[in-house]
Amino acid sequence: MYLYKTIKKFSSAEEVVNKSRFIGYSKPVKTIEEATEFIEEIKKKHKDATHNVPVYLLGEKMDVQKYSDDGEPSGTAGVPILSMLKNEKITNVVVVVTRYFGGIKLGTGGLVRSYTNIAKKSLENAGIIEVDEFIRIAIEIEYTLHGKLLNYINNEDSVIIENTIYTDKVKMILLISKNEYEKVNNTIIDLTNSDVSFGKKEIINASIRKNEVITNY
Structure with a gap:
């Protein structure tokens, strides 16, 4: 929806x-x-x-x-x-x-x-596009967990990676469908055995089609 x-x-x-x-x-x-x-x-x-x-x-x-x-x-x-x-x-x-x-x-x-x-x-x-509510949040994980989490995200329709920053850890900026946020959040915690840091949540309107993210709506 x-x-x-x-x-x-x-x-x-x-x-x-x-x-x-x-x-x-x-x-x-x-x-x-x-x-x-x-x-x-x-x-x-x-x-x-x-x-x-x-x-x-x-x-x-x-x-x-x-x-x-x-x-x-x-x-x-x-x-x-x-x-x-x-x-x-x-x-x-x-x-x-x-x-x-x-x-x-x-x-x-x-x-x-x-x-x-x-x-x-x-x-x-x-170009007619559908706009929905998403939660933008940054998470930080160890490099050893990156592959596992990436595999999950690539197979989950309700979340997309907006940006990835590589330093001493991996920082990922995620856009998660507001309706699916709790489910995705809990799955990330389970997959990382709670070894994950969450940043501040921000609710935005966006359109996502074929991994193209359009914000400012």
Whole structure:
């Protein structure tokens, strides 16, 4: 299970629907100020566009939001993008979809599909990631215990090594899933026969995929 989903980086996508050009932009953000700044940046970049539809959704509980149809018929642009974000549980994100009208009306259904699809493509291009709570903790062990502990960690999905420092002992910075912390902690104690020193715990939000650690969430 995860706390929420967000995106990894800024990205965009583009497509033409019945001569109308749609460009979707997505960016991970944490604050209203960041989201607003990005929206203004895109509006300035495409000041000649027919519409620049902005949407943002913030917070682990997705409780901070703003959207606009920017002149499109009510409920055909910003609303469906926001609904898509909520349905996909994607938050801490800002999306702007730019439209250059091509002379052919798309109708209510066509607008909803076009805005939703290009927004979703830009999110997918940005890389949708799951964010969960982890406990970051440093442990210190003797070199003789390193191999045994490394073998356990490499076969345990709920823990990953963020960094290893070799001095007179081996210091490992671990990220452990908060829900599995007690189990992992007890296993480490058992494997080392209590010959292990634990540092201070820190709870962080992070995404871990294929041993890639992304923090600052």
